[in-house]
Amino acid sequence: MAANHLQTADNLFHVPTPLLHSTSLSRQVGCNIWLKCENLQPSGSVKIRGMGLAVLRAVNNAMPAQLVTASTGNAAVALAYVSRQLNRPANVFVPQNTPAHIVTSAKNEGATVTVDGSDLEEAVHLAQTYAQQHPGCHFIHPFDDADVQQGYATLISEIKLQLGHQPPEGILLGVGGGGLLAGVLQGLDAHQWNQVPAIAVETHGSNAFQSSRVSGQVQTLDACKTLASGLRSKRVTLAAINQSTSHPVIPFSVSDPMAANACQLFAACGAVLSLIYSGVIRDVIPNLEPSSNIVVILAGGLDITVEQLNEFRCKYSNPPIIVKSGSEIYMRLASDADASKSGK
Structure with missing residues (x-):
């Protein structure tokens, strides 16, 4: 695309x-x-509506090397799907209690899935830290993003x-x-x-x-x-x-x-x-x-x-x-x- x-x-x-x-x-x-x-x-x-627009604007501003988010489920799969449509790599962070089929769904869309953190807040922190430490990465917050x-x-x-x-x-x-x-x-x-x-x-x-x-x-x-x-x-x-x-x-x-x-x-x-x-x-x-x-x-x-x-x-x-x-x-x-x- x-x-x-x-x-x-x-x-x-x-x-x-x-x-x-x-x-x-x-x-x-x-x-x-x-x-x-x-x-x-x-x-x-519904998460594809939010992630779709956020990715759209991120890509229009400057093509990121990788798209990153954190989620307990649906937002992770949505970002993975959108990233695959754009042929951009994605890394989604999910907490340790995330259902296995959600992890599989995100992986099936081509995303790297990092399972870490005890809850969503810890997964968000880990994702933000990862994006900051890897130049060119663009972090999209799963809900606190305009x-x-x-x-x-x-x-x-x-x-x-x-x-x-x-x-x-x-x-x-x-x-x-x-x-x-x-x-x-x-x-x-x-x-x-x-x-x-x-x-x-x-x-x-x-x-x-x-x-x-x-x-x-x-x-x-x-x-x-x-x-x-x-x-x-x-x-x-x-x-x-x-x-x-x-x-x-x-x-x-x-x-x-x-x-x-x-x-x-x-x-x-x-x-x-x-x-x-x-x-x-x-x-x-x-x-x-x-x-x-x-x-x-x-x-x-x-x-x-x-x-x-x-x-x-x-x-x-x-x-x-x-x-x-x-x-x-x-x-x-x-x-x-x-x-x-x-x-x-």
């Missing part, structure tokens, strides 16, 4: 993905549920066209490091969808965004304990915090069993989909009508295996509903029809 083709191509690597109406989920919730299928991207996840975040804003351009320019009542997405959230908020504001709330979903063991929102500044968790490997980040980008002060964002965290149970029904984005399957979305947005539209961003699914699904089925079927948002906790047994809400 010739470098001179990069000048005007802002979607050289990602493809427009379908926005599919789910009849079953819509009937269950009582409004229109739309699934933005980013799991159909060439690299298997180009990466801007790449995600392209989601809103597509969703607006696919919904016939009608703003939805909400957009659900998962939050790990917050790059996707920052980009979605940029896109919403750029398209004058300033009042469309983003429902930012984490797990209880990785709720860095919600903790930061409560304190008003970036908080780094002491540890990040969650089954959701795509959400494992001890902190979120400041851009997501800053933008959430001027745009409506509703932070929610769900339990790991809720996320794992949801993955049995759709093998991706369990934390996000658990708000739909459990019906909690009606507590989040209480005035939903049959004509209302909710968009769910299915960010990926590379990090789920058949073995994990079998384990989830054995351990986490029909868990109690425990959801936190700020100072409120929503709780109910899986068999209960009505949710109870209590103060923290």
Whole structure:
């Protein structure tokens, strides 16, 4: 692929993905549920939008000798894919608890994979150090990068066209490091969808965004304990915090069993989909009508295996509903029809 083709191509690597109406989920919730299928991207996840734009600009500025990033999964595979398209070497750093099939996927795209560090933060530090010590290397942060975040804003351009320019009542997405959230908020504001709330979903063991929102500044968790490997980040980008002060964002965290149970029904984005399957979305947005539209961003699914699904089925079927948002906790047994809400 010739470098001179990069000048005007802002979607050289990602493809427009379908926005599919789910009849079953819509009937269950009582409004229109739309699934933005980013799991159909060439690299298997939404990360190709961010990494694609970041690499595009890096290559246009000065052809790097090697592209470097760190990730717990999807971003590593996305950078490896983009690098292969450009015939550029890539080195991705992943922590030691990264699933083996993610390492294999990145290697299959031609990347060198360095497995080191106990978590994402250590892997990022190692990747940054490597890039600094090797002239010509260009490091791209997996979420704390303006180009990466801007790449995600392209989601809103597509969703607006696919919904016939009608703003939805909400957009659900998962939050790990917050790059996707920052980009979605940029896109919403750029398209004058300033009042469309983003429902930012984490797990209880990785709720860095919600903790930061409560304190008003970036908080780094002491540890990040969650089954959701795509959400494992001890902190979120400041851009997501800053933008959430001027745009409506509703932070929610769900339990790991809720996320794992949801993955049995759709093998991706369990934390996000658990708000739909459990019906909690009606507590989040209480005035939903049959004509209302909710968009769910299915960010990926590379990090789920058949073995994990079998384990989830054995351990986490029909868990109690425990959801936190700020100072409120929503709780109910899986068999209960009505949710109870209590103060923290």
